[in-house]
Amino acid sequence: DADVTQTPRNRITKTGKRIMLECSQTKGHDRMYWYRQDPGLGLRLIYYSFDVKDINKGEISDGYSVSRQAQAKFSLSLESAIPNQTALYFCATSEIDEQFFGPGTRLTVL
Amino acid sequence: RKEVEQDPGPFNVPEGATVAFNCTYSNSASQSFFWYRQDCRKEPKLLMSVYSSGNEDGRFTAQLNRASQYISLLIRDSKLSDSATYLCVAEANYKLSFGAGTTVTVRA
Numbered sequence A: 001d002a003d004v005t006q007t008p009r010n011r012i013t014k015t016g017k018r019i020m021l022e023c024s025q026t027k028g029h030d031r032m033y034w035y036r037q038d039p040g041l042g043l044r045l046i047y048y049s050f051d052v053k054d055i056n057k058g059e060i061s062d063g064y065s066v067s068r069q070a071q072a073k074f075s076l077s078l079e080s081a082i083p084n085q086t087a088l089y090f091c092a093t094s095e096i097d098e099q100f101f102g103p104g105t106r107l108t109v110l
Numbered sequence B: 001r002k003e004v005e006q007d008p009g010p011f012n013v014p015e016g017a018t019v020a021f022n023c024t025y026s027n028s029a030s031q032s033f034f035w036y037r038q039d040c041r042k043e044p045k046l047l048m049s050v051y052s053s054g055n056e057d058g059r060f061t062a063q064l065n066r067a068s069q070y071i072s073l074l075i076r077d078s079k080l081s082d083s084a085t086y087l088c089v090a091e092a093n094y095k096l097s098f099g100a101g102t103t104v105t106v107r108a
Helices: none
Strands: A004-007 A010-013 A019-025 A031-038 A042-049 A065-070 A073-078 A087-094 A099-101 A105-109 B004-006 B011-014 B019-025 B032-038 B045-050 B055-057 B060-065 B070-075 B084-092 B095-098 B102-107
Touching: A004 A087, A010 A019, A019 A031, A019 A087, A019 A105, A031 A073, A042 A065, A042 A073, A042 B095, A073 A087, B004 B084, B011 B019, B019 B084, B019 B102, B032 B060, B032 B070, B045 B055, B045 B060, B070 B084
Parallel strands: A010 A105, B011 B102
Antiparallel strands: A004 A019, A019 A073, A031 A042, A031 A087, A065 A073, A087 A099, A087 A105, B004 B019, B019 B070, B032 B045, B032 B084, B055 B060, B060 B070, B084 B095, B084 B102
């Protein structure tokens, strides 16, 4: 079984809809991260959490929110999706330096 | 300006060739550095950490120059399986800044 899982793997939605992306990990790591990846821009940090109930904004948090209710789970929400949030979203976990990534969620907002 | 800049490539090389590429970082507070490998929009995976003295892992050699704030990766004896996008990463305060990636294609 994968150490970091993401659901859904693919999602197509319409402008204005609320979307939640889930991330779960079995690595026992305290630190978790959400990134988005766009062609030519690399991965950009949306939010991160160093412990349960700890939430920190990343580089591009506008339009997103997160929830960390348990060590193993970190969810990302788009309250009202817009087309420029179409991207590949990755969740990651870490203990010290190395980050371990989930398989990604491909989100398309029409 | 992005915190980590990379030449996007692509670098097209024949099997057995040596290929090298650099990246630069702008945050002087960066403490740790890494190269990640990403295949065809799959998740990035750690290739190697980069140490101040430079380090080697098989056919891969990484160098760090803190004074000039650049990091390099050299791949010797390229294999077809080395075809991927290589992401340069700088870490500060447990947060990673990623370059956009350098694409390497190894041809038979």
